[in-house]
Every structure is written in structure tokens, then in C-alpha cells.
Amino acid sequence: MSFRLAPTVEAQGFRLEAHESVGSTNALALDRARAGDPGKLWIVSKKQESGRGRRGRVWATLEGNLAATLLVVTTGELRMAATLGFVAGLALADALDAVVPKGRIAVGLDGAGAGRNRFELKWPNDVLASGAKLSGILLESAMLDGGRFGVAVGIGVNVVAHPEDLPYPATSLKALGANCDAETLFLALSDAWSENAGLWAEGRGLTAIRERWLRRAAGLGGEVAVRIDGNVVRGTFETIDEDCRFVIRDSAGKMITVAAGDVHFGAVASAGAQ
Known part of the structure; x- marks a missing residue:
């Protein structure tokens, strides 16, 4: 099976650029933007050799996994x-629910209690399954002519394999017993993106997105530690605010708002969020 877009999004003007292997789908997307591409372009591959995560961390996409970037x-x-x-x-998360048979994935966050969803969202940019990282999301941007800017929405998913040498639990769909390939997942993702982006509505529907996100939030109401520029803030994961920033209630009841940081739940939070 080859990569293809859902018919619903093709009708909306989305386009597809598929590769066997790339350096970085995000880098390619921003190159296309600088060259004048109008956006609504998906760039996908089953192997990515120089992908990045947050703060410049390496995010390898092994053969058979999914690297997908939408240029906006x-x-x-x-x-x-x-x-x-x-x-x-x-x-x-919606796409995973659509393509992974029910009963295959049992979710339980690391020390923060039983998960309410098979696939949970960890602030700000991870998707978890069975308490382990299944996917990472990275946004990168570039200024363009005419007051425009391009945003590369990068999504990497461990479909058939996951890295072993990480300081946190990771997993893949294959390791969880799900028989799904990258092409099938992307088809569902392109469709689910259209629905959720329509709800977002250029930011006018952010309140609805926030409410949907909270229903899938990993660790909500549990013990949390957030590492911010070398310092660790501890407390209870209270909510995300109207701008989708992370909100912690500390032991004194004070609300602390976090715009960027590394989040650790449960036992990891108690141990020190190294």
C-alpha cells in the first residue's frame, strides 16, 4: 500500500508528497514554504534520518515508522x-482510535493512575500508550514574504519500532500488539486532521480544542514535576489554561502557569524529575 490522502481532504485542496526516506519532513516542508508553496501540503515518509524533537533533541524515524509533516x-x-x-x-489520537482494534491497547500512566483513554496526550506534544511515548509532535516556523509565515506541523509515530536508549519509557504499535502500518495510520490521520483543524478554525475554536484535549490529558489531577531551565516545579496537574499553558497547583495551593518545560508524572515526579 502506498501513502494516500483521505478523499475528504483531497476535496479540500490538501496535497501529498511522499518519500521512501528523508532527512527531515519538517525541513522539507519549510523549504517548500520558502519556495512559494501555498500550504495544505503533507510530506510523509517511513524513514527519517535527521529528524528533531523539542529543544534540538534527536527524533529518529526507523524504517516502517511514520514521519509526517503538514505545511500550514x-x-x-x-x-x-x-x-x-x-x-x-x-x-x-483520533486516528489511532480508528485504526487500532479495541482491546489491543491497555493504558496506564506511569504512576499517575489508570488512564481513561487508550491513547493519552502528554503536555505539550507527546502521545502516550500504556504510559510510554508512542509519538512526538514538533512545530517549526519560518517567516515568509508579505507578512506570512509557514508552520511545519511535524508528527512522528513509532509504528513498527521504538528507540531503546531513552531516559523515559517508549513503545511502538507493534510492541503493543497492534497490526497497523504507516500508510494506514496516515490515511486516518489526514482525515482526523481535517476534522480537528475545522474545529480549531484558525484559533477561533481554541476553547473547544482545549476541552477536547483535557478529556484525553495524561496525568490530569495527578502528581507532577516540571523541569524549567534547570529548576523543578512540583505539584498537581490542575488544567491547561485558555492559551493551552500547563497549570500546576503547588502544596500551598498556589497556581503556577508554565509556558514551556519537561513534564514528569507520578513516580518519576516523586523521584526528582532527573
Whole structure:
């Protein structure tokens, strides 16, 4: 089976560029934007050799996994475009629900209690299954002519394999017993993106996206530690605010809002969030 878009999104003008192997789907998408591409372009591959995660970390896409980037070109606020990561998380979780048979995935977050969903969203950009990282999402942007900017919404999913040498649990669909290939998952993802992006509505529907995201939130109400520039803030994961920032209630009852940081739940949070 080859990569293809869902018919619903083809009708909306989305296009597809598929590769056997790439350096980085995000880098390619931003190259296309600088060359004048109008956006609504998906770039996909089953192997990515120089992908990146947050803060410049390496994110390898091994053969048979999914590396997918959607190029969005807009004149809106960059601050609002940054919330597309939450749209991406919801779209991927919906796609996974659609293609993975029920009963195959049992979710339980690492020390934060039993999960309510088979696939949960960890702030700000991970999708978890059985408490382990299944997918990472990375947004990158580039300024363009005419007051426009391009946003590369990168989504990497461990379909058939996952890295072993990580400081946190990771997994793949194959390791979880799900028989799904990258092409099937992408077909469902392209469809689910259309639905969730329509709800987001250029940021006008962010309240609805936030509410949907919270229903899938990993660790909500549980013990949490957030590492911010070398410091660790501890407390209870209370919510995300109207701008999708992480909100912690500390032991004194004070609400602390976090715009960026590394989140650790349950036993890891208690141990020190190394």
C-alpha cells in the first residue's frame, strides 16, 4: 500500500508528497514554504534520518515508522498558530482510535493512575500508550514574504519500532500488539486532521480544542514535576489554561502557569524529575 490522502481532504485542496526516506519532513516542508508553496501540503515518509524533537533533541524515524509533516501557510498570529500542536495531538489520537482494534491497547500512566483513554496526550506534544511515548509532535516556523509565515506541523509515530536508549519509557504499535502500518495510520490521520483543524478554525475554536484535549490529558489531577531551565516545579496537574499553558497547583495551593518545560508524572515526579 502506498501513502494516500483521505478523499475528504483531497476535496479540500490538501496535497501529498511522499518519500521512501528523508532527512527531515519538517525541513522539507519549510523549504517548500520558502519556495512559494501555498500550504495544505503533507510530506510523509517511513524513514527519517535527521529528524528533531523539542529543544534540538534527536527524533529518529526507523524504517516502517511514520514521519509526517503538514505545511500550514498563514497570515494569522504566530502565537495562535503555536496551538496547532494541540490540534495535531487530537488528530493523531483520533486516528489511532480508528485504526487500532479495541482491546489491543491497555493504558496506564506511569504512576499517575489508570488512564481513561487508550491513547493519552502528554503536555505539550507527546502521545502516550500504556504510559510510554508512542509519538512526538514538533512545530517549526519560518517567516515568509508579505507578512506570512509557514508552520511545519511535524508528527512522528513509532509504528513498527521504538528507540531503546531513552531516559523515559517508549513503545511502538507493534510492541503493543497492534497490526497497523504507516500508510494506514496516515490515511486516518489526514482525515482526523481535517476534522480537528475545522474545529480549531484558525484559533477561533481554541476553547473547544482545549476541552477536547483535557478529556484525553495524561496525568490530569495527578502528581507532577516540571523541569524549567534547570529548576523543578512540583505539584498537581490542575488544567491547561485558555492559551493551552500547563497549570500546576503547588502544596500551598498556589497556581503556577508554565509556558514551556519537561513534564514528569507520578513516580518519576516523586523521584526528582532527573
